[in-house]
Amino acid sequence: MYYATEYISPLGKITLACDGKGEKLVGLWLEGQKYHGGTLPEALREKNELPLFDLTKKWLDRYFDGQKPDLLELPLAPIGGEFRQEVWKILCEIPYGEVITYGSIAKKMAGRMNKETMSSQAVGGAVGHNPISIIIPCHRVVGANGSLTGYAGGINTKIKLLELEGVDMSALFIPKKGTAL
Template sequence: MITALHHRTALGEMLLAATGETLIGAWFTGQKHFPDTLPLVAGARPAAVCAEAARQLDAYLAGRRTAFDLPLAPRGTPWQRAVWEALLAIPYGETLSYGELAARLGRPAAARATGAAVGRNPLSVIIPCHRVVGATGSLTGYAGGLDRKRALLAIEQAGPAILG
């Protein structure tokens, strides 16, 4: 059973979804690839992991947290899951190009496929797809919108207000 929580963040409303106590989704409302439907049970209480994700997102967006500590289970193809796992290895405050990410995955010619998988990341912010930029360092594509990507990178460039 999937449960969900709508949470208002400093960057807009997000939908946090979980199955059991594992987070499977964190999307900005209306973002590209926002799920049209989720098999939610009407009236079901959101899993505690959704509330914890909301708390950690708020702390991250306020500059008080540099990483997330949540059980994650994003749903996707084996390639997508490999890309999303590689995104988790990009350090806070750093960026990487799509080509560099593809090379890290052992497929240097797969920058486009890597970009497609990055764009389908179902755990916005938590799996830091905003840290991936164009080959020249330019801000390219972000399912949640380039304004949000700019804001997320600015938060990380400013550094944590309180290490946590």
């Protein structure tokens, strides 16, 4: 069993989801986000009054207020296979206000898996299926050439999040075609 509540953010409605004990956050999806709830094996039940949801909402309030809350303040438990879990751990290491490329994550993953190389596309798939967006900062991942590609919440949302964090956007651009549009 999984519980859910809604949070109204400056970006619109956000769904928060936790495990049946109310102890671990398993999801955070923007309204209309690609793969919304896709990692959960069963439907969500609404339950608004949980301490974890209150804690998460306060974290999001601080984040949207331009503060830099630490993601370690929240008990996160994204649901996914071993490869995705490792990619999501790398996402958690990206500092607030900075970006990293899919290729850089692929190099880190290759090292962790004792391989010479790793596919950036495989990494992109794991990044795109991140079930706890914003908190696990998949919006901080960009293409090697500065392309703002691959955000399941949409390109405009990705731009707003990066701008909120004070990222220097001068070398970044919206692609003419691709997965971000």
